[in-house]
Amino acid sequence: MKQQRHILVIGGGLAGLAAARYLQAAGATVTLLEREREVGGRARTALVDGYAFELGAEFLASFYTRTLALVGELGLHQHLQRIPRSSAILRDGQLYPLWPNLRLAFTHLIRSQQKLPLTYLLASLARHRTRLDLYAFHKAYPIDDQDVSSYALAHFSRELLEYVLQPPIAGIFYWTPERTSRALLLLVLKAGFSRPTGLQLFTLRGGLGGLARALAGDLQVRLGVEVRTITPQTEGGYTLHVQDEDGVATLEADGIVIATTATAVPHLLPWLDHERRRFFEAIVYSQTANLALGTRTPLPQATYGLLFPRRETPFLASATLQTVKDPTTAPAGRAALCLHLSGPATAALRQQDDDTLARLMLADLRRLLPMYDPTPGLEVQRLYRCPEALPEFNVGHFQRLKAFADGAIEQGQIVFAGDYLGGPFIEGALVSGEQAAQRLLQRMA
Numbered sequence: 001m002k003q004q005r006h007i008l009v010i011g012g013g014l015a016g017l018a019a020a021r022y023l024q025a026a027g028a029t030v031t032l033l034e035r036e037r038e039v040g041g042r043a044r045t046a047l048v049d050g051y052a053f054e055l056g057a058e059f060l061a062s063f064y065t066r067t068l069a070l071v072g073e074l075g076l077h078q079h080l081q082r083i084p085r086s087s088a089i090l091r092d093g094q095l096y097p098l099w100p101n102l103r104l105a106f107t108h109l110i111r112s113q114q115k116l117p118l119t120y121l122l123a124s125l126a127r128h129r130t131r132l133d134l135y136a137f138h139k140a141y142p143i144d145d146q147d148v149s150s151y152a153l154a155h156f157s158r159e160l161l162e163y164v165l166q167p168p169i170a171g172i173f174y175w176t177p178e179r180t181s182r183a184l185l186l187l188v189l190k191a192g193f194s195r196p197t198g199l200q201l202f203t204l205r206g207g208l209g210g211l212a213r214a215l216a217g218d219l220q221v222r223l224g225v226e227v228r229t230i231t232p233q234t235e236g237g238y239t240l241h242v243q244d245e246d247g248v249a250t251l252e253a254d255g256i257v258i259a260t261t262a263t264a265v266p267h268l269l270p271w272l273d274h275e276r277r278r279f280f281e282a283i284v285y286s287q288t289a290n291l292a293l294g295t296r297t298p299l300p301q302a303t304y305g306l307l308f309p310r311r312e313t314p315f316l317a318s319a320t321l322q323t324v325k326d327p328t329t330a331p332a333g334r335a336a337l338c339l340h341l342s343g344p345a346t347a348a349l350r351q352q353d354d355d356t357l358a359r360l361m362l363a364d365l366r367r368l369l370p371m372y373d374p375t376p377g378l379e380v381q382r383l384y385r386c387p388e389a390l391p392e393f394n395v396g397h398f399q400r401l402k403a404f405a406d407g408a409i410e411q412g413q414i415v416f417a418g419d420y421l422g423g424p425f426i427e428g429a430l431v432s433g434e435q436a437a438q439r440l441l442q443r444m445a
């Protein structure tokens with residue numbers, strides 16, 4: 001690549017930050033543009049009256065090889081801590097620990113005879129293992145043929161679907177099994193069970209927002225700059241029309257990484273042809289609302305993540321005890337808790353105001369698990385809406401990723417990054433950013 005050519009990265013989420021960091025390390029001149037007043041996107045931590053609440057991402061998983069390496073490279077390893085007592089699923093008023101390892105076979109959450117067909121799942125994992133590549137999701141396109149609900153009903157049982165598969169899908173991704181490809185299920189299971197210790201969860205002390213801040217470290221970042229449209233110049237390069245606090249301006253770039261959510265792309269590139277526009281428009285995001293609560297009321301400390309099957313409630317999908325994950329997220333003697341509304345409930349209730357939603361979520365928690373009621377000593381309550389939570393990896397998405405990997409989408413000196421390409425979690429966002437940076441360097445060579 002010629003020296004002095006200027007690259008703009010649009011979006012300061014983890015994908016954009018990883019791309020910018022990679023490009024800068026390769027010697028490029030890079031500026032990152034972020035429309036918000038801080039970096040992190042869907043992986044930010046809010047500090048409110050001595051409490052720290054995750055606004056999006058809550059944990060890192062032990063199979064996030066690249067993320068965990070980056071934590072070391074950024075000098076954050078002393079802040080990395082394992083989350084104990086990771087999760088439990090509610091059934092008939094009782095919490096069943098969800099061991100993310102082979103001890104799952106002994107859970108009383110479902111009846112013993114329901115567990116036998118799980119051997120089919122293990123056989124499927126073995127049969128498709130070469131297609132299940134966490135760093136190349138598109139390889140799984142041949143098994144992107146059935147949603148998780150149809151797959152579970154065909155091979156397992158409704159009970160297993162409703163009490164083992166649906167709660168994590170809803171509580172972590174805010175999707176439904178009907179809108180999840182079985183390819184995604186097999187990919188995540190293979191990654192999760194690939195280690196002898198099983199799946200372990202980690203966080204960064206003080207909140208995962210620290211990862212984005214560390215990544216931004218020595219990058220040139222402009223906050224509060226929203227890119228409106230990008231126009232190709234006839235002589236090569238691009239003009240970006242941006243809005244910042246001083247008004248409307250234009251910027252020039254030789255190469256661009258677009259690291260926004262997929263839904264933003266057709267607005268940024270109004271000149272996209274029909275096929276490419278359809279690619280981005282087909283990507284749908286789940287939604288949720290996060291009710292962050294700080295309380296003097298002591299709450300049970302037995303488990304970090306509580307998953308609520310839709311059979312038990314149509315409202316809450318999950319609750320996370322922030323202070324079990326990391327005691328520094330609340331002042332001494334206090335507890336911090338986040339409640340997450342299910343994807344379908346968030347869509348159905350989107351017209352309701354914040355107070356109504358908060359009341360409904362708290363009432364649901366009191367009904368489901370009265371001992372977790374934070375209201376007697378409640379001192380902080382904030383509702384954060386997340387209209388674009390996680391990109392659905394529904395049936396058809398792996399076919400789209402195959403077309404993307406085959407080069408049918410990117411053109412010129414513009415590349416794309418984001419969790420909709422790399423996988424619906426932090427690891428996917430970071431890796432997609434680094435992969436996009438590599439492709440741009442090749443295109444500009």
Ligand SMILES: Cc1cc2nc3c(=O)[nH]c(=O)nc-3n(C[C@H](O)[C@H](O)[C@H](O)COP(=O)(O)OP(=O)(O)OC[C@H]3O[C@@H](n4cnc5c(N)ncnc54)[C@H](O)[C@@H]3O)c2cc1C
Binds near residue numbers: 040
């Ligand atoms: C509620 C929730 C819980 C989650 N829990 C976990 C978890 O526990 N573990 C996990 O691994 N993952 C989790 N995730 C997923 C994880 O947060 C995301 O996969 C990841 O952060 C996505 O990063 P990204 O860079 O692809 O996108 P984003 O973080 O969305 O970044 C895109 C950025 O682009 C900016 N932008 C958009 N348009 C423009 C524009 N026109 N001009 C300038 N800037 C623009 C946005 O402001 C944003 O900062 C969770 C997500 C949510 C929402």
